[in-house]
Amino acid sequence: MKSHNKAKFKTRLSNSNLLFVIASGIFVLMYLSAIISFPGSFLQFQTFFDMFSLNAPLIIMTLGLCIVMIGGGIDISIGSVCGLVTMACAVLLESKMGSIWGALLLSVSIGTAFGLLQGYLIAYLEIQPFIITLSGLFLGKGLLTTLHKNPINVTMPEFVSLRDFDIVVPWLGRVNRLGIFIPLEIKPGVIVVVVLVAFFAAFMKWSRFGRNVYAIGGNENSARMLGINVKKTKFITYLICGITAGISGFVFIMTTGAGNIGNAVGFEMKAIASAIIGGTLLNGGVGNLLGAPIGTLTLLIINELIRAGGVQSNYQAIISGLLLYLFIVLQSVVMSMRDKKKLKIALPAWLMGKEKAVN
């Protein structure tokens, strides 16, 4: 009897996975429509990887934000932390005193400092995350403009070689119009993204800390009664978010090679939108870390489609706002239908090979 009970439980999709499946479905739909409307460009692997590498900072940021959001919090300082890191790294590298490793260390330590400060204030002093991270946003912005006002282009030779470094994958190339074969080139940022996504997804899925974060996001009081150290876990989520924001700043300057006041402005909003589209529930407790890159790419494809459609730039912001509205409503509807048990999605038996064997 025991096995029967277990099988019944297993065939029901968890909320996290359901939203993730929906997000992936939307991503596939969007990509297909992009391919249909622009077959020339979207069928190339290069386009896909370019999207990945150009927006690597955003994806990394979204990863950290997803962890915080699963824990029921929010962090809107990430964009300005990223901007601050790019400017600090640019100043350090241009002063001829630092090395690339020094810049990496600097970026991680700036992120860590923000994470520690905000995490401490939010978790241990129980201040609203929104207000603290909002002031963190302004702190980062203020420090950035105080540090240096004008754009800096990093000319350090080692850094330039790192910026221009490409990983060439010869067998995925494409023959261009003139009949010359161009191999696929991938920026190192993609590697960082893939490593971080794999690491954090595994971390959140299989570590004790990850389970604690889900528990806290679901219901903080129950989590506390289960003996989970709520404050410490929250603190660590904000710390991770700060560190990922720092790393994303380094990746940002690795792709663009310049420090600028306008760097990463508005990224916090994009990151929140990507996290939501990627299936992380705003109220916490639900989400799959693999949804972070998928959500980001979906948002980017939508934006690209709008841009390629020749829509006036003013409409772009409005349309992305409406899309965010739609996704939030969709999420809300799906979750409420789930609560009322109107929507039952169960995996067919042939997919659950293990269960079949038990039966």
Added chain:
Amino acid sequence: MMRMLKAKFSHLFLPVSVMVLLIIINLIKGADYFSISVVNGALYGNIPNILFGASELVILTIGMTLVTAASQGQDISVGVASTITSAVFVMFVLKAGGDVTLFTIAGAFLLSCVAGLLVGAFNGVLVSIFNVQPMVATLILFTGGRSIAFMIDGKLSPILANDISNQIGTVIPGVPIQTPIILTVVFIAIIAVVLKTTNLRLYVESVGINPSAARLNGINPKKIIFLTFLIMGICTAVAGFIAVNKAGRHDSVNLLKLIMMDAILAVAIGGNSLVGGKFSITGSIIGAYTIEVLNRTLLRLEVLSETIPAFKAVFIMILMVVASPVVRAYAGKTIDRVRTWGLFKSVPVSSTLETKKVE
């Protein structure tokens, strides 16, 4: 008597003490802080300037207090919403043709109020029906709203060149006080009357403290939250009206930029909890004026304009730490110990740690 006063005004302790602190700093910088002079039949000086400069902020803060109290979150689209409503106002005034009469201005203002109600309904539906966190719901308008205002404008910054707008923005001849100050006072009086004569305060507070308990008592939380967003919409319309008349032109990119930060901060300084529940409009209004004093103090102390955001962010963090529940509870305990002379028996080791770490 003392006890009664204490019970009635204890929530004003924080805003008043911050204000007094800032005024002391100003007086140290220069003793002529309070001097008032009469120029062209109107009062000028630091105090009228503060009252004049803070008028939009005060109005938005009133709406923000209600929204915060009922929906347990903040509206970050207030500045953008004011831009939209003022764009509607300006377009109606400019399209009306002929001489601009008081009637045209009033009609345009009513139309902008309708726009404000629409904006409030847009946010309110998301928050009340779909249960989205207010901050994320208003994020949509925050990202897309300025584009909407830009589209309503038609061109970059239409100029309001007529006497009546000029008088509303500055001074009516013969009246020694600037018109925005008078409008603010009128608005505050209307809100005070509404709160005194209706059950709004009771309903909002009960919804903010516990929505399900409020529902069991026959109050529809969704309706009340929606209503607060509608009131917020009216507030944005009034604030946009004042701001655009002050500026004399409609600049949809820079009008009331970043005011949501100040409004949230004013609510926090006013001694209101940012997680909803009981609220104090008086505290918020004092908080809003305190923010204006802070802004002017930073300018007076010749802080670099790039550094001001960082300064303000640090100021907010310190303030939030002082006002945080943990530190408050701790301070209460300490005061009790001092009262009972138990201080000398057991001095806690960590007594200074909590405040030191943050600063």
